[in-house]
Amino acid sequence: MSRRFSASRVRLAARDQWPVVLPPMSIRLRLTLLYTSVLAASILVFGLALYALLTRALDSEVDQETTSRAHEIAVGIQVRGDPPADQLAVTLPPTTSMAPDTFVQVTDARTGQVVARSSNLDDRQLPLQPETLSLARQGQSSFETLRMDGQRLRIYNLPLLAKGRVVGVVQVSRSRATDDLLLRRLRLLLPTLAALALPVAAGLGWILSGRVLTPIEEIADSAAAIGRARAFALRVVHRGPLDELGRLAATINTMLAELEAAHRDLAVAKTDLEHTVAGQRRFLADASHELRTPLTTIRMNAELLRESESTDVSADHAKALADITDEAERMSRLVNDLLILARADAGQRLTLRPTPLRPLVEVAYRQAQLLAVGQEVELGTIEEAMVLGDADTLRQLLLILLDNALKYTPDGGRVIIVLCSVTGHAHLTVTDTGMGIVPADLPQIFERFYRADAARETSGSGLGLAIARWIAEQHAGRIEVTSTLGVGSTFSVVLPACLTNSASLPEPLTFR
Numbered sequence: 001m002s003r004r005f006s007a008s009r010v011r012l013a014a015r016d017q018w019p020v021v022l023p024p025m026s027i028r029l030r031l032t033l034l035y036t037s038v039l040a041a042s043i044l045v046f047g048l049a050l051y052a053l054l055t056r057a058l059d060s061e062v063d064q065e066t067t068s069r070a071h072e073i074a075v076g077i078q079v080r081g082d083p084p085a086d087q088l089a090v091t092l093p094p095t096t097s098m099a100p101d102t103f104v105q106v107t108d109a110r111t112g113q114v115v116a117r118s119s120n121l122d123d124r125q126l127p128l129q130p131e132t133l134s135l136a137r138q139g140q141s142s143f144e145t146l147r148m149d150g151q152r153l154r155i156y157n158l159p160l161l162a163k164g165r166v167v168g169v170v171q172v173s174r175s176r177a178t179d180d181l182l183l184r185r186l187r188l189l190l191p192t193l194a195a196l197a198l199p200v201a202a203g204l205g206w207i208l209s210g211r212v213l214t215p216i217e218e219i220a221d222s223a224a225a226i227g228r229a230r231a232f233a234l235r236v237v238h239r240g241p242l243d244e245l246g247r248l249a250a251t252i253n254t255m256l257a258e259l260e261a262a263h264r265d266l267a268v269a270k271t272d273l274e275h276t277v278a279g280q281r282r283f284l285a286d287a288s289h290e291l292r293t294p295l296t297t298i299r300m301n302a303e304l305l306r307e308s309e310s311t312d313v314s315a316d317h318a319k320a321l322a323d324i325t326d327e328a329e330r331m332s333r334l335v336n337d338l339l340i341l342a343r344a345d346a347g348q349r350l351t352l353r354p355t356p357l358r359p360l361v362e363v364a365y366r367q368a369q370l371l372a373v374g375q376e377v378e379l380g381t382i383e384e385a386m387v388l389g390d391a392d393t394l395r396q397l398l399l400i401l402l403d404n405a406l407k408y409t410p411d412g413g414r415v416i417i418v419l420c421s422v423t424g425h426a427h428l429t430v431t432d433t434g435m436g437i438v439p440a441d442l443p444q445i446f447e448r449f450y451r452a453d454a455a456r457e458t459s460g461s462g463l464g465l466a467i468a469r470w471i472a473e474q475h476a477g478r479i480e481v482t483s484t485l486g487v488g489s490t491f492s493v494v495l496p497a498c499l500t501n502s503a504s505l506p507e508p509l510t511f512r
């Protein structure tokens with residue numbers, strides 16, 4: 001498992017705690033969060049802009065209306081008397097009180113006394129600030145926003161002129177209660193709409209992104225299934241147009257086609273190789289087989305010539321004949337060994353049947369005694385042991401071990417054969433007091449043609465133990481060696497014991 005933690009996947013739970021690895025966020029969830037955040041930001045910007053524009057529009061509409069009303073009323077006002085000598089007395093035009101949320105009030109500029117007001121004001125007065133009054137006295141109009149009876153009022157203050165002089169102030173005011181109500185509702189409506197729209201948008205986003213991603217998941221699933229089954233002849237199915245997904249499916253299919261071709265080439269190459277190897281094995285087996293007959297003929301004839309040696313045959317002639325016999329014998333053994341291994345490689349089957357080992361050991365013991373040249377061959381413990389095996393090849397295995405033991409043990413040495421039956425296994429050991437094997441050679445002595453340096457002075461081909469191992473494996477067993485240089489070696493063959501006696505097993509079993 002990778003030890004690298006990506007920053008986005010890891011959050012430290014606390015400074016001194018192990019990092020907590022969060023599962024990666026799915027693309028579907030990320031897309032949904034993205035949609036929803038973009039929508040939330042859009043609603044916020046739109047809402048703020050709408051609110052600001054509406055406020056400005058309402059403000060300017062109120063200002064325009066109060067200004068034009070003030071001028072209209074100022075033109076229609078009748079000033080009575082002769083201010084400033086007299087107290088200002090005015091008559092408002094009859095249309096003054098037509099709009100219920102518009103209030104009009106006229107104040108004497110000199111005294112600050114209210115001299116007239118629209119009937120909808122009842123007994124209330126529009127506020128008039130001293131600064132506003134002094135501006136009006138200077139002939140300047142002004143706007144102000146004030147509160148009266150809990151309502152916001154927008155007031156336009158216009159100087160009232162009579163005979164070119166400022167005699168009063170005409171105040172036209174409009175209540176902002178309706179506008180404020182509208183803006184308050186808007187302030188409430190926008191967040192409510194957002195609160196309703198966002199979950200709906202998130203849900204729709206989740207469904208839509210699921211729909212968009214389903215074909216990708218299908219493509220990934222079919223590619224994974226094809227990979228698992230190694231069915232490279234299959235293709236990823238995509239029924240949509242040749243858009244991004246279509247191109248992805250097409251690219252995967254192109255790769256699958258390449259993979260299929262490579263796989264096919266590989267299979268063809270493998271079959272070719274198998275044919276070649278099988279052909280070589282057959283050739284080796286055939287060659288070994290064919291060589292056996294002429295070699296035997298050569299050997300027999302050379303021996304015949306040697307035996308019928310007459311006095312007129314020279315010593316050189318006799319030596320040459322002896323060499324021919326020896327070499328022919330050596331080659332015969334080599335060819336025999338090669339034939340066994342070639343047949344083993346070609347998958348030769350042994351026919352296994354319940355076989356008692358003890359008689360085989362006794363025969364091999366007697367043969368070894370004949371082969372011994374000064375060594376003592378002994379039988380150690382010999383127990384009864386039955387295995388499922390092939391008597392000929394098992395005898396051959398024993399002879400290989402005994403032949404080696406005698407070959408690599410000098411005169412006066414000992415070779416001991418032991419056969420034990422231990423917990424469902426037959427243990428066959430051949431121990432010698434010979435030259436022993438260098439530890440570095442031990443793992444290799446079962447390889448074909450391997451001969452330890454110390455063994456090169458003796459005759460041999462390096463194939464004996466390879467054959468012995470093959471025979472042990474054919475019997476579902478194993479062969480092991482322990483050796484001490486200069487002290488001797490022990491070769492052990494362990495075979496599974498066969499508990500059935502031969503009479504109760506009608507058909508021989510064939511093992512590969």
Ligand code: ADP
Nearest residue numbers: 404405408445451452455460461462463464465
């Ligand atoms: P060969 O005996 O024909 O050389 P083998 O395959 O039978 O071939 O044995 C391989 C090698 O293992 C031998 O060359 C020898 O070095 C070593 N070897 C086998 N048996 C013994 C033994 N009993 N004592 C010492 N060395 C042995």
